[in-house]
Structure formats: structure tokens, C-alpha cells
Amino acid sequence: DGGITQSPKYLFRKEGQNVTLSCEQNLNHDAMYWYRQDPGQGLRLIYYSQIVNDFQKGDIAEGYSVSREKKESFPLTVTSAQKNPTAFYLCASSIRLTDYEQYFGPGTRLTVT
Amino acid sequence: GENVEQHPSTLSVQEGDSAVIKCTYSDSASNYFPWYKQELGKRPQLIIDIRSNVGEKKDQRIAVTLNKTAKHFSLHITETQPEDSAVYFCAASRGNTPLVFGKGTRLSVIA
Numbered sequence: 001d002g003g004i005t006q007s008p009k010y011l012f013r014k015e016g017q018n019v020t021l022s023c024e025q026n027l028n029h030d031a032m033y034w035y036r037q038d039p040g041q042g043l044r045l046i047y048y049s050q051i052v053n054d055f056q057k058g059d060i061a062e063g064y065s066v067s068r069e070k071k072e073s074f075p076l077t078v079t080s081a082q083k084n085p086t087a088f089y090l091c092a093s094s095i096r097l098t099d100y101e102q103y104f105g106p107g108t109r110l111t112v113t
Numbered sequence: 114g115e116n117v118e119q120h121p122s123t124l125s126v127q128e129g130d131s132a133v134i135k136c137t138y139s140d141s142a143s144n145y146f147p148w149y150k151q152e153l154g155k156r157p158q159l160i161i162d163i164r165s166n167v168g169e170k171k172d173q174r175i176a177v178t179l180n181k182t183a184k185h186f187s188l189h190i191t192e193t194q195p196e197d198s199a200v201y202f203c204a205a206s207r208g209n210t211p212l213v214f215g216k217g218t219r220l221s222v223i224a
Contacts, residue, residue, distance in 0.1 A: 033211065035214075040122065040216060040217075041216060042119075042202060042214045042215055042216035042217045043157070043202060043214040043217075044214075045211055045212075045213075048211050058211065090156065090157070097209070097210075097211065098145075098206075098208045098209060101147070101159045101162070102147075102149075102159070102212065104156040104157050104158070105156060106155075106156050107156060
């Protein structure tokens, strides 16, 4: 069954701790993305990757880090430097960066207290 | 960079009526304009897209129109049904850059 998966669905952390969100796809897509979704704010791009071992900052990259060591995987680390980390995080992938449909994962809701 | 404005932020229509959501973009080089639908508790999914060489595209009850001169594009849903209730996002891209999304429109179809 092809698709894009994220784990866990819900994540709770204490303030000051780093946390890593998982994103895996078996669609053989080159491009992968991380978005943050807050009520009334739409989908804001955190990081994106066009190819393995390459990634670029999006509009709100501060306090986040990523890696792309494998084509299938694009984990996102929310660091303690992110001032307001509680949010819903969506991962997506597409064949390539250009005008292709993006397939979204089910999302991870992170709560930091 | 690109900036996408989406209006209205909320929209309520009676079942069977039409719904229109409008987006404007700032980058005249943008050439790809998709629309995504996100039902409550689910992931966004592409419902229709249009490229800059086309003025209108239809898919059953859904249509998208593009006015490149005015830099705006719209989603039209006819004969709305309760299952059309969702948040709709427009987006724009110039092709070699990631999509820039609007802030979304929450559509409620009242039976």
C-alpha cells in the first residue's frame, strides 16, 4: 500500500526538549516538505528537500532542523529554540519540486508544555 | 517572494447553492495554481489545479478560473452538498519554487 506516513499521531514534550517527527514515503518521490498548520494560518512551509542530501529553508525554519539521508525519509526536529512549538505538523511529498501534486501525510499534533 | 491572499476565511451556504472562493497572488511569474481540500481531521488532498496557459478548468461540480492579468484565481463549487464542508486552500507556484498556500476558507454547507 503506497503512501506517506507520519508518526506518532500525537506527541507530548516538556519545554526545553528537542523532539523528532518522523515522515516516510514509499511513492518514490524526489521532493518532500514539512508544513506547520495553525488555526487561521494556513499551511506554512518549514523546510523542503528536492533530492537526497539536499534541503532548503522555508518561510518559518527558525527553531527547526531536518535531514534527508534517504529518499524515503525526511525527519523534522523541533528544537528547544522554537519559541512556540505546539502545532499540527504535516509532511508532504511530490514527484518533483515543480508543479506536481503534493501528497500529504496524516500529520502529527505536537504539544509542548 | 510570492504572497497568496484568500477570501473569505469562512463561508456558509445552503445545500444546493453555489460557493465561490477567491485568491490573489503577487508574483506574475507564477504558473501553477492548485486547490486542496481538507476535511475535518483529515489530510489535505488536491481537488483541482490549473496552469497559466488555461483560463478555466472544470471537473464535475468543481471549476477553477484564472485571470492572469488581474493575478487572481477562483474556485467554484456548484450544487453544494454537505460533504463539501471542509477547509479549502489555494496555492501558487512559479514552477521552480515550492507552493505558497493561502490561509484557507472554511466552507460550511447547511442542509
